[in-house]
Amino acid sequence: DQTVLLVLGLCSIQPGPSFALASVSVIMRLLLGTFGAMVCVGAAAPPSGFPAWAEAMQQDGYIVQEGVYGYLGTKECRNMDTCFALNPSTPYGLIYLPPHPFESAEYINYTNACARHNLCKTVGKTTWSPMWRVARGESIILTGLTPPNSTYWSFENYLFSRFQTRGFRPRPQDASHRMLSCPRVPLWSKGKRCDLFAGVNDPLNFQTINATSPFNSPFILVISWDADAEAAASRYLSLHSHANAGTINYLRNPGAVLRLGVTRGDEDEFLNMLRVEGIKDEAARKAFYTRVPLSAFRVTPTTQVPTPSDAALWPSFEGHLRTRWTGRSEAAPGVTTEDLRDGLRQLQRAVLKKHSRSLFDHTAFAFKAWVNDSGYECIERGERCQGDCRDTVYAYGTLVPQEVLCNVTHFPCKPARKSELSSHPSDAVYVFGVNHQRTRHAIYSSLTMYDFPRLASASIRIMGKEKEQFVVKDEDYADSALALLPKHPAAPFLYAVKYTRSKCQAQEEVLCVEVPVESQDPEAIPLPVEAELAFIERMYLKPGMKTGPALAETVLPSMLHIRRIFEDSIVV
Numbered sequence: 001d002q003t004v005l006l007v008l009g010l011c012s013i014q015p016g017p018s019f020a021l022a023s024v025s026v027i028m029r030l031l032l033g034t035f036g037a038m039v040c041v042g043a044a045a046p047p048s049g050f051p052a053w054a055e056a057m058q059q060d061g062y063i064v065q066e067g068v069y070g071y072l073g074t075k076e077c078r079n080m081d082t083c084f085a086l087n088p089s090t091p092y093g094l095i096y097l098p099p100h101p102f103e104s105a106e107y108i109n110y111t112n113a114c115a116r117h118n119l120c121k122t123v124g125k126t127t128w129s130p131m132w133r134v135a136r137g138e139s140i141i142l143t144g145l146t147p148p149n150s151t152y153w154s155f156e157n158y159l160f161s162r163f164q165t166r167g168f169r170p171r172p173q174d175a176s177h178r179m180l181s182c183p184r185v186p187l188w189s190k191g192k193r194c195d196l197f198a199g200v201n202d203p204l205n206f207q208t209i210n211a212t213s214p215f216n217s218p219f220i221l222v223i224s225w226d227a228d229a230e231a232a233a234s235r236y237l238s239l240h241s242h243a244n245a246g247t248i249n250y251l252r253n254p255g256a257v258l259r260l261g262v263t264r265g266d267e268d269e270f271l272n273m274l275r276v277e278g279i280k281d282e283a284a285r286k287a288f289y290t291r292v293p294l295s296a297f298r299v300t301p302t303t304q305v306p307t308p309s310d311a312a313l314w315p316s317f318e319g320h321l322r323t324r325w326t327g328r329s330e331a332a333p334g335v336t337t338e339d340l341r342d343g344l345r346q347l348q349r350a351v352l353k354k355h356s357r358s359l360f361d362h363t364a365f366a367f368k369a370w371v372n373d374s375g376y377e378c379i380e381r382g383e384r385c386q387g388d389c390r391d392t393v394y395a396y397g398t399l400v401p402q403e404v405l406c407n408v409t410h411f412p413c414k415p416a417r418k419s420e421l422s423s424h425p426s427d428a429v430y431v432f433g434v435n436h437q438r439t440r441h442a443i444y445s446s447l448t449m450y451d452f453p454r455l456a457s458a459s460i461r462i463m464g465k466e467k468e469q470f471v472v473k474d475e476d477y478a479d480s481a482l483a484l485l486p487k488h489p490a491a492p493f494l495y496a497v498k499y500t501r502s503k504c505q506a507q508e509e510v511l512c513v514e515v516p517v518e519s520q521d522p523e524a525i526p527l528p529v530e531a532e533l534a535f536i537e538r539m540y541l542k543p544g545m546k547t548g549p550a551l552a553e554t555v556l557p558s559m560l561h562i563r564r565i566f567e568d569s570i571v572v
Contacts, residue, residue, distance in 0.1 A: 051143070053240035054297060057232075061304025067097035067128060067296040069144075070121065071289060074470065074525060077456050079118050084197060085386050085450055085536055088457040088470035091289060093155075093274025094130035095140060095296045096121050103133065105265030108190055113161050113269055131160045131269040133262045136255070137301040137308050139229040140272070141237070142221040143245065144294035146206070148285065149215040151278030151444050152540045154205035154391055157223065157253050158273065159198050159379060163266040165191040170382035176368060176401050179453070182382045191266065198375030198385040200254055201317050203275075205391055207546045210247045216284075218246030223272055225255030228308040233299060255313035273387065277444055277540065318376040321390060324550035326542070332439040332493045340434055340555045343481070343490035347432045348560055350484045351496075354509075355426070360565045363402065363416040367395040367433075367537060367556040386455070391541050392442075392548045397431065397559040398534035400452050415563040419452070419532040421501060421515055426564040429499040430510070431535055432481075433557030437474040438493050441549050442539035447472040447497060447557075449515070451531040458527035461514040463504040468521050472497055472513060480511035501529070535559060 054064040073091030077083040086092060099112075114120035114129035121128045147153045166189055170181035182194035204221065206214035220237055224230035230250060237248055253270065261267040279285035301307070329337040348364060356362045371377050371388050378385035388394060399419040406413035421429055436442040448471050449458045457470045477495035485491040496510035504512035519526050527533075537557050542549045 053236045056240045057236050057299060061302045063101055063300040063302060065098045065298045067095055067298060069292045069294040069296055070094050070096050074523065081117055082454055083456040085455040087538065090276050095272050096128045096130050097132050097296065097298045098126055098128050100135055100262040100300060103262045106263055108265035110265035113195065131271050133267045134225060134260055134270055135262045136260050137229050137305065139233045139299045140223040141233055141297045141299060142294060146209060146211060146215055146217045146219055147276045148288055149280045150276055152206065153276040154203035155221060155251060155272060155274050156199055156203035156389055157201050157251050158271045159196055159200050159258060159268055160271040161193050161195045161269040163191050163193045172381060172383060177383055179400060180384045196378055196385055197387045198378040199388045199390060200375055201252055202322050202547065203389060203391055204249055204251050210249050218244055220246050220248045221251060222248060223251045225253045225260060226308040226312040226314060228312045252314045254316045257316045321374060322547040324547050326553060329553045330434065330439055330441045330555045335490050335493060337555065339490040340493060343485060343488050343494045344432045344558060346485055346488060347481055347494065347496050351430055351560060355562050357564065360414045361416060362560060362562045363399060364558060364560050365397055365399060366558045367397040369551050370394050370396060372551050390547055393539050393551055393554050395537040395556045396534060397557065398452060399561060400532050414565055416561045420530060421499060421533055422529060423501045424563060425502060426562060428562050430560040431497045431557055433495050433537060434555045435474055435478060435493055435495050436539040440543050441554065443541045443543055445474045445539040448536050449499060450534045450536065451527055452534045456525055458515060459519055459524035461516060463508060463512040468519060468524050477511050483509045
């Protein structure tokens with residue numbers, strides 16, 4: 001009885017100086033090594049309704065703490081310092097977990113990323129986060145139902161943040177990637193944490209799930225960093241789960257190349273994210289996001305459980321991921337890759353012929369991709385991946401680097417090189433691209449405008465629609481290039497979108513999108529006039545594949561900023 005009281009007392013201690021917390025950790029390890037069934041969750045017994053597999057693990061020397069499943073959408077984005085360029089169409093799913101029972105920071109001051117980005121949840125007196133440091137041998141178990149019938153869904157593992165040590169210097173791919181680079185760390189500093197947000201493995205998606213059905217089906221997901229933890233979780237789940245719990249699926253993190261641990265403060269932080277796009281039934285969509293059908297658990301071994309060896313840690317998956325390449329560049333029936341590219345050039349020429357008076361009135365820019373294939377590139381170069389996903393290609397376009405260059409050199413640049421969208425009558429940004437859904441290069445594609453550097457999506461009003469939205473989807477921009485290129489063979493497979501602060505006219509030559517400065521919609525995120533703009537094109541899953549298109553086989557968009565020089569006070 002005295003031991004139980006001591007364990008409960010230690011559980012109630014709040015984090016203080018590292019030496020005090022370390023002392024508590026030593027005592028807890030000793031106690032839990034003898035009394036493995038006692039769980040540091042504020043009570044000596046597991047909560048009522050705890051799964052049988054969790055109770056069995058606790059009896060055999062594991063600490064099992066239940067977390068909560070939450071969502072990150074445009075509502076949460078309003079209160080965050082960055083929105084990570086998330087797709088605003090549907091909320092993202094996040095696993096909120098309590099900290100490791102012995103978590104501390106004995107080497108470097110540590111603050112969880114949820115505090116920096118206003119994503120924490122307070123449960124009792126404890127902070128729960130969707131970003132976690134993880135000790136060797138831990139696993140995370142997710143149980144429940146897969147999303148409703150939808151166009152796409154996936155769960156993906158991320159290395160969210162890394163503590164870059166003294167002398168660190170990023171190695172950006174090119175000048176445009178510098179704005180995504182982690183900051184340099186001077187030699188006199190211990191280091192600095194950077195949000196890499198880099199994918200470390202293929203996602204588990206609706207085409208790779210092991211379940212009776214991809215949609216609304218019971219499933220179990222084990223997230224691990226080593227083979228021993230995965231095997232242990234699988235064993236207990238197989239023996240003690242009820243018959244309708246669903247099939248066990250696995251998502252692995254490459255523990256051998258990651259910085260595991262929970263006591264120093266310089267360890268990596270991890271995150272798992274659920275993406276869902278295009279839920280078919282509105283009632284099912286509402287139910288999925290209001291009555292969360294998912295439960296999350298953090299499984300921590302005590303000293304009763306052997307620590308996994310280095311050999312048990314999952315190795316890097318770089319070079320061993322699902323192949324994206326088919327050997328065939330994007331095309332369509334009767335339309336070659338070069339036809340698509342020529343169509344994009346012709347669209348730009350047609351717009352320039354009608355709206356630009358000279359070279360000083362416009363600036364053109366080709367979209368680029370954040371990553372060629374996987375998040376390992378960002379980890380290697382020290383760049384922010386912004387939540388890359390191998391099920392898609394993320395192409396971005398922005399004039400921010402050009403405007404920065406103008407400001408640094410103090411050279412008077414033409415107004416069209418600015419990245420802002422002003423209220424000048426001639427000011428408009430055109431984006432020309434391929435409708436990847438029509439070419440069957442992807443099952444879904446979209447175009448989204450963001451502010452920079454916060455990367456929050458902006459509310460827009462598409463011509464012909466009363467309600468504001470955040471995304472221009474493939475169904476919105478379908479056939480938008482036909483008016484400009486009525487006889488071009490590629491026109492049905494292209495799109496042309498115009499963004500403007502002005503009101504769209506009844507007879508627009510392309511799809512016109514209004515960008516309001518203010519809105520009556522309480523869910524809207526208006527874009528200020530002075531905001532710098534960035535555009536992202538997404539395309540999910542190549543048909544017939546279980547992964548996204550290959551970048552080298554994809555025809556990327558281009559953007560054109562028109563702003564006549566004589567309507568500004570700036571002179572070239």
